[in-house]
Amino acid sequence: MTRLWLALLLSASLPAQAADPDWTKWNAYAVDLLQQYIRIPTIDPPADTRASASLIQNEFQKQGFAVTVYPSGPSGQTNLVIRLKGKGNSAKPLLLSNHMDVVPVDRKAWHIDPFGADIKDGLIWGRGALDMKGVGVEQMVALMALHEAGIVPSRDIVMLCTADEESGGEYGIDWMIKNHPSDIDAEYVLDEGGLGSREALSRDKLVFGVAVGEKQLLWLKMTAHGTAGHGSQPIAENANLILLRGLEKALQLPPLSKPNPTVEELVRQVGPLAQNKFTSAIQSNTVSLTSLRSGLGDPPKANVIPSIAEATLDCRLLPGVNGDEFLSEIKARVNDPRIQVTEIRRSADAGASTADTPLFRDIQKSLGQHYPGATVAPMLVPYGTDSVQLRKRGVVAYGLIPMVLDTATLATMHSDEERIPLESFLKGIQVLYDVLKNQ
Ligand SMILES: [Zn+2]
Numbered sequence: 001m002t003r004l005w006l007a008l009l010l011s012a013s014l015p016a017q018a019a020d021p022d023w024t025k026w027n028a029y030a031v032d033l034l035q036q037y038i039r040i041p042t043i044d045p046p047a048d049t050r051a052s053a054s055l056i057q058n059e060f061q062k063q064g065f066a067v068t069v070y071p072s073g074p075s076g077q078t079n080l081v082i083r084l085k086g087k088g089n090s091a092k093p094l095l096l097s098n099h100m101d102v103v104p105v106d107r108k109a110w111h112i113d114p115f116g117a118d119i120k121d122g123l124i125w126g127r128g129a130l131d132m133k134g135v136g137v138e139q140m141v142a143l144m145a146l147h148e149a150g151i152v153p154s155r156d157i158v159m160l161c162t163a164d165e166e167s168g169g170e171y172g173i174d175w176m177i178k179n180h181p182s183d184i185d186a187e188y189v190l191d192e193g194g195l196g197s198r199e200a201l202s203r204d205k206l207v208f209g210v211a212v213g214e215k216q217l218l219w220l221k222m223t224a225h226g227t228a229g230h231g232s233q234p235i236a237e238n239a240n241l242i243l244l245r246g247l248e249k250a251l252q253l254p255p256l257s258k259p260n261p262t263v264e265e266l267v268r269q270v271g272p273l274a275q276n277k278f279t280s281a282i283q284s285n286t287v288s289l290t291s292l293r294s295g296l297g298d299p300p301k302a303n304v305i306p307s308i309a310e311a312t313l314d315c316r317l318l319p320g321v322n323g324d325e326f327l328s329e330i331k332a333r334v335n336d337p338r339i340q341v342t343e344i345r346r347s348a349d350a351g352a353s354t355a356d357t358p359l360f361r362d363i364q365k366s367l368g369q370h371y372p373g374a375t376v377a378p379m380l381v382p383y384g385t386d387s388v389q390l391r392k393r394g395v396v397a398y399g400l401i402p403m404v405l406d407t408a409t410l411a412t413m414h415s416d417e418e419r420i421p422l423e424s425f426l427k428g429i430q431v432l433y434d435v436l437k438n439q
Contacts, residue, residue: 048076073171099165193399209379211399213352
């Protein structure tokens with residue numbers, strides 16, 4: 001056998017070296033896909049995600065992926081699963097999870113069309129850009145680029161696009177777990193949550209917080225019962241006054257917060273946290289007064305003392321805090337037989353996923369390469385995501401937003417003028433690509 005033949009034989013038996021993706025092409029594609037996606041107003045309610053599911057389905061099918069569509073609810077709620085087959089070893093899949101629905105908008109509060117997906121000042125504007133169509137498209141394009149590069153991961157990489165995360169996931173994650181659990185069975189999940197910022201977690205330091213857990217939700221209603229009467233003659237049994245005094249007691253800072261190991265680890269790695277509403281919310285149990293309702297008639301009569309006044313409280317508890325104990329504590333503080341405290345809704349305590357995994361280290365490595373000097377640490381998020389349902393089933397779930405955002409941009413989530421920086425959005429695709437190619 002000649003040397004030439006030997007060399008040819010050897011090179012043929014070596015695994016093909018995948019070429020780097022053509023990022024110029026993929027960047028243009030990602031911007032176009034995100035714009036199309038934002039322009040479909042998948043507002044929840046009703047979370048009609050048929051059109052967005054069909055957009056994503058078509059795009060993946062063009063790239064040669066197998067796509068399954070799951071109509072799940074009465075108002076057009078539709079979920080989607082895309083699978084990139086791995087080498088078929090025994091490792092369970094990695095699931096990329098994103099939701100297609102968005103919260104409603106107050107159009108008057110936007111200077112730009114919230115569903116226009118315009119690019120202005122280096123930002124892409126629109127409802128869902130941050131929560132979470134932007135991250136969704138980053139996941140999608142990273143997966144497509146991986147496939148095109150001919151990289152076959154060891155394990156399957158599965159993408160789940162859900163319908164109604166913003167209203168609790170009844171026809172989204174819950175429906176999928178109930179009806180098609182094996183289609184989304186996974187060892188790991190990458191979902192929304194987490195953040196990267198030079199100011200939000202630590203002042204003047206680039207930190208990527210990867211969410212390993214989230215706070216539990218406990219919604220309460222307080223109803224005060226009093227005596228109705230003429231506004232001209234004040235009485236102590238006024239339901240409004242009874243409610244106000246009860247609320248004052250309930251809203252004192254909850255004492256049940258004890259040190260949380262995830263937050264302690266974040267502080268150990270990052271140093272003292274920046275002071276803002278986000279960092280304060282992840283360090284303790286919180287109670288927000290979210291609604292007040294009373295009065296006779298609509299608009300309420302100014303000269304009638306009502307017999308009933310109501311308030312709702314959005315309580316968020318750190319992982320590990322017992323919801324029943326917290327509720328008893330609120331009741332004990334209010335301590336007034338004229339006030340009923342009832343539970344409206346509660347989420348499960350799924351605890352926190354371990355950060356001691358090869359995947360977490362891959363995330364650290366990839367972010368470290370794309371953002372030299374950045375700290376990548378586990379953290380909590382104060383709000384809920386689809387991950388809680390998966391974490392509850394033993395899946396290791398991480399919230400990863402591979403973008404650098406300032407606090408003003410972060411504050412646009414669920415608010416007005418939602419946007420993301422274009423450059424950081426595009427870089428996030430490569431961050432995810434580098435994570436996925438190691439799986
Ligand atoms: Zn979200």
